[in-house]
Amino acid sequence: MSESMQIHEEFEIKWGMVIDVDKCTGCGACQIACQAENNIPPSTQSFDRLQSLHWLFVYKLDNGLPYPDSDIAYLPRPCMQCGNPSCVTVCPVVATTKEEEGAIVSQIYPRCIGCRYCMAACPYHSRVFNWFDPQWPKGMEKTLTPYASVRPRGVVEKCTFCHHRFQLAKRRARAEGRNPHHLREGEYVTACAEACPTGAIVFGDLKNSHHRVHQLAQSEYAFRLLERLGTDPQVYYLSRRSWVRRQGDNHVQKDQQRGE
């Protein structure tokens, strides 16, 4: 990648995730929790990733071997909140930014013009578009939360690591006279991490050595998706199965890259 395509900037706080693929059962609780938390309208085709709105999608991986060697894994994919996001530089109207706010890639809905260039740029398909007006079946509108704004038709949206929870956690810390920039483990967690019944999703500050993610991200079993593209994701995955790690990136023949 040429120098001009790099916008890498380091931040004091770097919220990130470590997802243990070996613990994920593919139950989809994270996906549902995300939908409810962030006011994502329900869809009759929630598993059609081409049309539906989803900020987190659970992919099914398989090792491609016949029985009895066949094996599967489930990989929840939120936004990677890349250190060098491919989507931010391309947006013509600065509707998406990577800023101080815990190094989370934001999406400014009232400014998005819906050109979808960011969607074309993101190799993870983390960004989705409001193809229709958002609609809630009668009665379900009561489930809307006051924390996440509802998006209109014609704009792009994405996972924000439940950014409103970060704001609430900071507010709480301030009220208690603590430094809002040094939140304790568990004070700010995303809805998906909270809902995961097997504890596969761990959330925290990757730069804070008191947070579990800091150590987990350094595990020999840790890997990131498409690392060699240079996006520098803040979401790490863990798996003791080498075939799963290998599917985290693309490898040309005889390529002795990580994941072998």
Added chain:
Amino acid sequence: MLEEELIPQGVRRCSLTKFGAWIGVLLLFMLWGLCAAFLIYGFGLGVTNLNNYFAFGLWIAIDLIVIALGAGAFFSGFLKYILGIDELKSIINLAVVVGFVCYTGALMLLAFEIGQPLRGWFGYWHANVHSMLTEVIFCITCYLIVLSIEFVPIILENRQIHKIPFFRNLAHNFHITMPLFAAVGTFLSFFHQGSLGGMFGVLFGRPFALREGFFIWPWTFFLFILSAIASGPVFIMLISTIMEKASGRKLVPFSTKKLLGKISGLLLCVYLFFRILDVWAWASGILPKTGFTFDEMFNQFYGQWLLWLELGVGGILPAIILVTPSLRARSGLLYTAAALACLGVVVNRYVFAVQTLAVPVMPFDQWFTYLPHWTEWGTTFMMVGYSALVVSLAYRYLPLFPKERELNA
């Protein structure tokens, strides 16, 4: 005033009934597009076949195509006014009109393409200087203003308008300043043609489009400029030929057409040299570096045949015909080569817009196929209908071809 009095002096045009019937056909196309537009604006872009994987589709491909083919306008202006190739005088007016409809047509499609068309002006207000698309937005709109200014004196040449001294003098003054606008148009066009290519080359998350480059510009920046100026002149020549066949009149001397063919042929050779190098560097450098092989970039639907069609049938073959004097002297071969050169650019822009998004990047992801919905075709044909309407009206009522009288004497 009789309708005939609006028609340029000394030329023959079909009857008003026949012309009206032709306009009726074009309006039918536009009506189809209006129905589609109603659905799109009424219900949302979900009625199209665009989706979360194919964020770009037919509209973006067509935008890239018409802007590339519309490059004939600025490039002919550059050749005539800046380089002083006077023979292009007989085609320059048509080039301006074709350029105008290509750019206004592209903007028309963009109004459907973007999810929030009313926020289109945010591109100026909240401009992101790092985005190639920002550059495209600025240059395209600025260039459209230049094209409109270039179109004005052609309209003022209408027989009745020209009788009014003020407009006659205005047209004369416009003509005097035309080299300046040609230069501004050339400057703007170089940048937005390039930025359209750069838009794809910078996508480092999409190995199909990703390119290394010179300073901030990926190679696609320069390749898009080259392919546009190589195909633009022959596209204008093809349009004039279609108009000749439709009207049964000679409009442009064959020597001018041959000259346009020669210019395109030479530029096509330069473009192909760099494009082939580009494919080689991409296949042997960028793809392995990102963990991909050349074969992984294609499947049954988005096959390698598209690449060979672009480089061979739409590149090498027309280049050979156009640079060989004896071959381009034969009208059939000249027109075929021109059409093939345009086809090459069409395929190139299509694969950059669509195949880029079709190739699965995550190893556990899969290929998806995109076929445009009728609403996308309808709006596209509305744009084509609109373009044909403007060209038809300009041909009937404006002296587009200075040599028409002489050629049909």
